[in-house]
Amino acid sequence: MQKFLSHSQFQTEEIAERLAKTLHGTEVIAMFGGMGAGKTAFTRGLARGLGINDGVSSPTFALVHEYEGRFPLYHFDMYRIGSYDDLYSTGFFDYIENGVMLIEWSENIEPFLPENRISITINVLSEQEREITMEGAAEI
Amino acid sequence: MKILAIDTSASPVSAAILHDGVLDGEFFLNTKTTHSQTLMPIIEALLKTTETALSDIDVFAVNAGPGSFTGVRIGTATVKGLSLPDNKPCAAVSTLAAMAYGMPYQSGIICAVMDARCMQVYHALFRLKDGSVERLTEDKALSVEELSSELCAYSEETVYLAGDGAELCYRTFGSQHPNVVLTPQNIRFQRSYGTAKAAEKMAAENRLCCSDELMPIYLRLPQAERELKARLNQNP
Numbered sequence: 078m079q080k081f082l083s084h085s086q087f088q089t090e091e092i093a094e095r096l097a098k099t100l101h102g103t104e105v106i107a108m109f110g111g112m113g114a115g116k117t118a119f120t121r122g123l124a125r126g127l128g129i130n131d132g133v134s135s136p137t138f139a140l141v142h143e144y145e146g147r148f149p150l151y152h153f154d155m156y157r158i159g160s161y162d163d164l165y166s167t168g169f170f171d172y173i174e175n176g177v178m179l180i181e182w183s184e185n186i187e188p189f190l191p192e193n194r195i196s197i198t199i200n201v202l203s204e205q206e207r208e209i210t211m212e213g214a215a216e217i
Numbered sequence: 218m219k220i221l222a223i224d225t226s227a228s229p230v231s232a233a234i235l236h237d238g239v240l241d242g243e244f245f246l247n248t249k250t251t252h253s254q255t256l257m258p259i260i261e262a263l264l265k266t267t268e269t270a271l272s273d274i275d276v277f278a279v280n281a282g283p284g285s286f287t288g289v290r291i292g293t294a295t296v297k298g299l300s301l302p303d304n305k306p307c308a309a310v311s312t313l314a315a316m317a318y319g320m321p322y323q324s325g326i327i328c329a330v331m332d333a334r335c336m337q338v339y340h341a342l343f344r345l346k347d348g349s350v351e352r353l354t355e356d357k358a359l360s361v362e363e364l365s366s367e368l369c370a371y372s373e374e375t376v377y378l379a380g381d382g383a384e385l386c387y388r389t390f391g392s393q394h395p396n397v398v399l400t401p402q403n404i405r406f407q408r409s410y411g412t413a414k415a416a417e418k419m420a421a422e423n424r425l426c427c428s429d430e431l432m433p434i435y436l437r438l439p440q441a442e443r444e445l446k447a448r449l450n451q452n453p
Contacts, residue, residue, distance in 0.1 A: 161438060168287040170334055175249055189335055 079217065081209040082202075089115045089199075090122030092209055092217070096195075097126020099215040102148035103174045107183035107190050110199035115207050116181045119197065120152055123179060135181065140167045149176030155185040164189060218420065221274045221299070222413035223260065225252040225292035226284030226312040227331065227381055229406065232259045234267050234274075235413035242267040243410055252291045260295075272303060276425060278416030280407060281309035282434030283331055283339035283356060289433045297428050306425035308416035309434065312407050316379045317343035317350050318418070319411025320404050325375040326353070328368065328397075330382035336361050336389075337438050338382040342371075350418075358436040365390035372396055379405050 083089045096106075106123070108116050121133045127146035136142040136154045144150040151172045158164050164186055172178055173191065183190060193213075200208040211217070220235040230252045233243035244259045264271060279296040282289045293309075300307050313329035320327065324346050331339040337360050342353040359367075364386065368376060376397045378386055387399040399405075419425060 165286050165435075168285075171285045171287045 079211045079214065081211075083115070083207040083209055084205055086115060086118040089118045089207060089209065090125070093119040093122030094126035095217040096211065096214055097123045099217055100127070100148065100177055102177060105173065105178045105180070105191050105194040106197060107180050107194050108197045108199070109183055110197075111201075114199040114201055116199065119199065119209075120179055120181070124150060124152075127177065141172070151176050151178045153178065153180045155180060155182040158182075158185050161189065218275045218417070219269065219273055220276045220278055220308075220413045220416050220420075221260070221263075222278035222308075222310070222409040222416055223256065223292055223295065224280045224312070224315065224407055224409045224412050225256055225288045225295075226280040226282065226407060227288060228285075229408075230255050230259065231409040232256070232263050233409035233413050234263060234269055235410070235417060238417065240410055240413075241269070243408070245408060252288055256291060256295055260299075271299065274299075274305065276306050276308055276416055276420055278308035278310055278412050278419075279431070280312040280315050280409075280412050281431065282312060283333075283358070283436045284312050286435075289435070293431055293433045297431050300431075301428040304427065306420070307428060307431045308412075308419045308425050309431055310412045310415045310419070311341065311356050311434065313339065313341040313356050313380070314343070314350075314352065314415045315407045315409075315411035317341075317345070317352075317411070318414035319408055320377075320379070320400070321345045321348050321350050325377055326371050328364075328376050328378050328383075328386075330364065330378060330380045330386050332380075332382040332385055333358055333438055336385075338364060338386065339436055340364055340382070342367075350415075356434070356436060358438045361386055361389050365393065368394055368397065381406060 081092050117135050124133045129144045129146035142152045195214045196212040198210040223232045229247040231245040234241040242263050244263050246255055277296045277300040279292045281293050316329040317327040327343040329341050333339050339358050341356045344351040377400050379400050
């Protein structure tokens with residue numbers, strides 16, 4: 078387990094960018110952390126680390142956004158997913174092992190996350206500060 | 218009778234033409250490319266190389282499920298489209314039946330299993346005897362553990378595990394069932410040949426449908442009843 082203290086959105090992005098450099102292309106990255114924790118900033122950094130320069134936005138309505146970088150990146154938002162059927166019908170299981178999957182609101186699908194995954198928990202310490210915990214990731 | 222059969226129910230994609238019970242041709246790909254990009258070129262190449270016109274096809278068959286959500290939709294949508302213009306009949310083949318029809322070369326029980334994640338599988342049992350296939354149980358979703366107890370009733374016969382859940386099942390309960398055999402890789406998975414063979418039987422039994430009626434077959438997992446929402450993490 079690795080812990081990081083971020084003092085700004087910019088630092089959060091930088092930490093994610095470093096994580097991106099360690100990826101091999103089929104990782105499932107589950108993010109935990111409420112509204113405003115910095116999940117989108119983290120995603121932006123990770124995408125940049127994979128060589129993706131398109132604007133990254135939360136797929137709240139589309140459920141999944143796809144980006145082409147060093148590896149394909151599938152960015153999921155599980156905020157509106159409430160049942161196995163919901164999850165199945167996003168095609169979630171079809172994406173596994175076909176690219177890097179980055180999942181916002183992993184809380185909602187926890188029983189169905191693969192065991193072999195990277196978990197990112199972002200805790201809000203103050204308006205600017207965040208504690209970022211990574212489990213299952215390579216040393217960054 | 219010419220049957221064009223396709224399978225996109227899991228990660229590989231395949232298409233076959235069966236002509237009066239004989240395989241004219243079959244294409245199979247197992248790359249990471251999505252079915253929506255590979256399926257039509259495969260069908261086109263198969264028709265071209267077997268010198269078959271689309272209008273020569275009498276029945277369009279597809280593994281309509283169970284299987285991957287997207288895969289099953291791509292397969293059924295394609296067959297709907299191909300069969301619609303000339304109003305040709307379609308066969309909505311069970312992916313699990315296609316597996317059994319793909320290997321009726323000896324006697325025993327085929328236990329077709331597809332991995333539905335989280336230690337759950339889609340499954341059905343078939344008996345193979347003298348080159349024919351008899352269905353023993355309906356397609357259903359259940360846990361690997363439940364499947365293991367179900368197999369106790371067949372301890373006197375050889376049970377062949379097929380499908381992308383076969384290895385998982387063999388690893389989990391193989392040691393408890395000495396009569397259970399893991400089929401070799403090259404015949405373990407569903408392929409369009411089996412789909413065509415199953416469709417041939419359906420045609421003989423008058424179980425074809427029209428383009429409009431063809432629908433994906435989704436099986437509900439017992440676990441689906443359970444709500445997922447975990448308490449959200451603390452943060453204000």
